[in-house]
Each structure stands twice: as structure tokens, then as C-alpha cells.
Amino acid sequence: MWRVVDARAAGTSHRGSQTGCQDRQAIRRVVSPDGVTTLVSVISDGAGSAARADEGAQAVVDFLLDAATTALTESSDLDAIADTTIHSWFARLRDLLRQRSAGDEQRIGDFSATALLAVAGHHQTLCAQLGDGAIVLRTGPDSPFDVAIWPQNGEYVNETTFVTDPGAVEAVELYRCDQIDDLILFSDGLERVAIDLQAKAAFGEFCVPLVRFVREASDNEQALAEQLQHFLESDRINARTDDDKSLIVACRLP
Amino acid sequence: MTSTDPAATLPEQRSYSETGVSGGLSDVRLAENPEPRCACLLLLDTSASMNGEPIRELNNGLLTFKEELMSDELASKRVEVAVLTFGPPQLVTDFTEATSFQPPTLQASGDTPMGAAVAMGLDRLQGRKRTYDANGITRFRPWVFLITDGAPTDLWGTAAQLVRDGEARGAFSFYAVGVKGANFGILNQIAPPNRPAAQLDGLKFRELFSWLSKSMHAVSRSTPGATVNLSTPGWLTTQS
Numbered sequence: 001m002w003r004v005v006d007a008r009a010a011g012t013s014h015r016g017s018q019t020g021c022q023d024r025q026a027i028r029r030v031v032s033p034d035g036v037t038t039l040v041s042v043i044s045d046g047a048g049s050a051a052r053a054d055e056g057a058q059a060v061v062d063f064l065l066d067a068a069t070t071a072l073t074e075s076s077d078l079d080a081i082a083d084t085t086i087h088s089w090f091a092r093l094r095d096l097l098r099q100r101s102a103g104d105e106q107r108i109g110d111f112s113a114t115a116l117l118a119v120a121g122h123h124q125t126l127c128a129q130l131g132d133g134a135i136v137l138r139t140g141p142d143s144p145f146d147v148a149i150w151p152q153n154g155e156y157v158n159e160t161t162f163v164t165d166p167g168a169v170e171a172v173e174l175y176r177c178d179q180i181d182d183l184i185l186f187s188d189g190l191e192r193v194a195i196d197l198q199a200k201a202a203f204g205e206f207c208v209p210l211v212r213f214v215r216e217a218s219d220n221e222q223a224l225a226e227q228l229q230h231f232l233e234s235d236r237i238n239a240r241t242d243d244d245k246s247l248i249v250a251c252r253l254p
Numbered sequence: 255m256t257s258t259d260p261a262a263t264l265p266e267q268r269s270y271s272e273t274g275v276s277g278g279l280s281d282v283r284l285a286e287n288p289e290p291r292c293a294c295l296l297l298l299d300t301s302a303s304m305n306g307e308p309i310r311e312l313n314n315g316l317l318t319f320k321e322e323l324m325s326d327e328l329a330s331k332r333v334e335v336a337v338l339t340f341g342p343p344q345l346v347t348d349f350t351e352a353t354s355f356q357p358p359t360l361q362a363s364g365d366t367p368m369g370a371a372v373a374m375g376l377d378r379l380q381g382r383k384r385t386y387d388a389n390g391i392t393r394f395r396p397w398v399f400l401i402t403d404g405a406p407t408d409l410w411g412t413a414a415q416l417v418r419d420g421e422a423r424g425a426f427s428f429y430a431v432g433v434k435g436a437n438f439g440i441l442n443q444i445a446p447p448n449r450p451a452a453q454l455d456g457l458k459f460r461e462l463f464s465w466l467s468k469s470m471h472a473v474s475r476s477t478p479g480a481t482v483n484l485s486t487p488g489w490l491t492t493q494s
Binding site: 013047048049050053112114131132153155156157158159160162188192193194195196197198199200203205206209210212213217227228230231236237240242243 | 284285395
């Protein structure tokens with residue numbers, strides 16, 4: 001079974017303004033007809049100055065959780081979810097946001113948000129990503145943490161792709177692997193502390209203790225989530241980023 | 255369809271070698287990555303016509319620039335400044351972090367080889383980009399700032415093409431500023447079409463560099479999807 005802890009915190013750049021945290025994160029455990037449970041995790045980062053970014057992020061999370069749930073309700077076999085199916089989810093998601101902007105193509109950008117999706121099944125794993133932030137995972141205790149898909153920044157660190165962009169569907173990147181034991185998703189607010197940019201790799205000294213915290217704790221998920229939230233709001237994190245940050249840590253327990 | 259895991263799906267038992275004395279989240283270490291950089295290339299006309307009050311005010315402007323970049327912690331670490339003067343074209347200060355930038359005291363002499371200076375500056379900027387890439391340093395879009403009070407005394411067609419190509423590729427944002435006496439006809443053929451040359455009000459170099467510094471503060475902390483709000487330039491001439 002999975003033990004999952006998640007939290008989010010507003011960036012310090014939002015202090016003194018009306019804007020709250022525009023990141024959203026959620027997980028769902030879905031049981032397929034064969035009794036297999038699959039963990040679905042989603043993070044979305046609403047864009048800085050977009051008028052309805054928090055709504056956009058919430059829509060991304062809700063839509064992808066529901067889309068994955070519908071597929072898993074048919075079968076726990078992740079290979080049954082074709083690449084084209086996932087791309088069609090993002091096309092439908094963009095349509096949904098266009099409808100919410102009253103069909104006004106100019107206003108769809110008000111909902112600008114990124115998307116990180118991780119589906120961890122019994123023997124298979126599937127990740128999809130649009131925009132920045134990252135999913136890191138490992139197949140076992142002796143394996144290194146891998147970055148599933150590299151954060152999608154353009155040439156510049158202050159640019160990325162959003163689900164609302166005209167080329168969003170084509171820009172979605174997919175990653176598939178076998179069974180994983182540990183999974184971490186985070187929004188771009190944590191990129192610079194969780195990734196070694198020079199080595200182009202996950203930062204093990206961040207990931208390993210984080211996973212150990214979840215794996216070995218005797219507290220329940222709720223108590224762990226509170227501790228994780230304090231960590232995200234801590235001075236040492238805020239000294240390194242003034243952006244919103246969200247984090248999901250999932251471990252398959254023996 | 256949503257529930258906790260049934261025991262039937264448990265994977266086989268595994269041992270976790272990292273088990274030890276748990277310090278909880280205090281054991282989590284944060285990666286130390288280099289700050290992303292925003293390169294700011296200053297192409298400054300120091301030809302003989304700048305002699306006297308103009309060059310003195312330009313030098314004061316550079317002091318203001320340094321001072322105000324340092325007033326912002328993030329900008330002081332992220333903005334890199336290079337100063338290239340003409341003529342003759344000379345890289346007075348190669349790209350350096352704002353914290354270690356020493357504003358040079360410039361002297362006016364010679365003619366105005368603007369074409370060569372622009373080409374040399376953009377080449378240096380390209381070199382700096384390669385250094386960032388090789389070291390895993392992420393970047394903001396660089397700013398190139400050309401200030402002149404005259405007209406090029408060399409061939410400038412190639413330079414104009416380099417500016418247009420670079421702007422079109424998004425390789426940098428190019429700003430041209432003319433001091434009184436500048437040939438705006440030519441300057442606007444060098445400047446990108448979407449951002450024509452601006453005219454400096456008198457010798458308000460300090461206001462100009464104060465604005466540039468504020469712009470660098472804004473750019474160097476911008477995040478994806480956020481609009482970078484530049485303050486109103488208080489140094490533009492009101493006459494057109």
C-alpha cells in the first residue's frame with residue numbers, strides 16, 4: 001500500500017498581496033475491477049499574474065484525477081492508456097478552460113497553469129508533464145532517484161508552457177517505466193532545491209531523507225502532512241525561493 | 255472506485271538500507287544551484303562629442319546603476335553587467351556579477367564605430383551564454399542597451415541585421431537610446447522595429463540608469479507566466 005503525504009504553501013512574494021497560493025495538488029487511490037490499487041498524483045502551478053490562475057490549477061487537478069480514474073475503472077493495465085489518450089485528455093482540458101472563459105480565446109490565458117501527472121500502478125508507471133516542476137521517482141531502495149521529465153522551461157528560466165497555450169497538447173511529454181517504490185512531485189518553487197541543475201539530476205540528499213521521513217514515520221498521513229507544510233513554510237525554504245511551492249511524497253510500503 | 259489499498263496488492267517485502275536514526279525533515283538537504291543570470295550589456299558611445307558634461311553624467315549614471323543594483327539582494331546576485339565603449343570598440347568590463355561590478359570612469363575621444371561595437375558586443379553576449387549553458391546556469395533574457403549621441407562612422411548594416419535577427423529569435427531585448435545630437439534616422443534602423451530608439455531628456459543619465467536598475471530588479475525575479483512590470487521611464491524627452 002502507498003503512504004502519501006502532500007502539502008503546499010504560498011510563496012513569500014505573495015505576502016502583503018491579495019493573492020494566495022496558486023499551486024494545487026491532490027492524490028487519489030483508485031481500485032480497478034481486478035482489485036489492484038493505483039495511485040494517481042497531480043500538481044498544477046497557476047501562473048504568476050494570470051487573473052484566475054488558482055481556478056486554472058484546480059481545474060487541471062480535478063480534470064486529470066477524473067480522467068485517470070475513468071481509465072483505471074476499466075483496467076489497471078497502464079499500457080491500455082495509450083499516449084494518444086493522454087494527449088486527448090489535455091485537448092479536452094483546454095476545451096473545458098476555453099468554455100469557462102466564455103469561449104474567448106483571448107481570455108483562456110487567465111487560467112494559465114502547468115500540469116504534472118503521475119500514475120503509479122502495480123507493475124507500471126506513467127507520467128505526463130506540461131510546464132515546469134518535476135516528477136522524480138525510483139524503482140527501489142538501492143536505485144537513484146530519476147527525473148522522469150525535465151522541467152519544461154523555454155530558453156529562459158521565467159518561461160514555460162501552460163495547459164492553456166495553443167500548442168499545449170503537442171507539448172505534453174510522457175514517461176513510462178516499470179513499478180516504482182518512491183515518488184516525489186513538486187512545483188517549480190522547489191526545483192532549485194530538489195534538482196542539481198549542473199548534474200542534470202535529482203538531488204539525492206533532498207529526495208532520500210524526504211522519502212525516509214514518509215516511509216519510517218509512525219505518525220498518520222495527516223500528522224505528516226502538517227509537518228511537511230511547516231517544512232514548506234520554514235525560513236530555510238523561504239530563504240531559497242519566494243515562489244509558491246507544492247509537494248507530494250508517496251512511498252509503496254512493504 | 256476510491257479506497258485504501260487492499261492487502262492483495264502489496265508488493266514483496268524490501269529492505270531499505272538508508273534506515274538509520276531518523277531526524278525527520280531536518281535531514282532533508284537543499285541543493286545549492288547557481289543563481290539564474292540576467293546579462294545586461296551596455297554599449298556606450300564615448301566618442302569625442304561626449305566630452306565634458308555628457309561623459310561626466312554618463313559616469314555618474316554608471317555609479318547610480320551599481321548602487322541601485324546592490325540595493326536589491328536578488329538583482330545583485332543575478333544581474334551580470336558588461337560595458338563596451340566606442341570608439342574604438344573596447345570591452346571595458348567583461349560580464350561580471352553586480353556585486354563585483356566596478357563602474358569604470360570613462361573618457362571621451364575618437365569617432366563613433368557603432369557598427370563594430372554592436373557586432374563585438376553581441377558576439378561577447380553569445381560567448382557568455384555558452385558559459386552559462388556549459389555550467390548548468392539558467393538564464394533570463396539578456397538586455398542590450400545602446401546609448402549614443404551621434405551617428406555611426408563605420409558600416410552598421412551588419413550590426414542592424416544582427417540586432418533584428420537576435421530580437422526575432424528572442425536572444426535578447428535591444429534598447430537604443432539617443433542623446434541630443436544623435437542621428438535617430440540611423441538609430442531606428444539599428445533598433446528593432448517593435449522598440450524604436452528613445453530620446454534621453456537632456457543629460458538625465460542618472461534617471462536612465464536608475465530606471466534600468468529597477469527594470470533589472472523586476473526581470474531578475476520574474477517567474478513563468480508573470481507580467482514583468484517596468485516602471486515609467488522618467489528620463490525620456492517629452493518632445494518627439
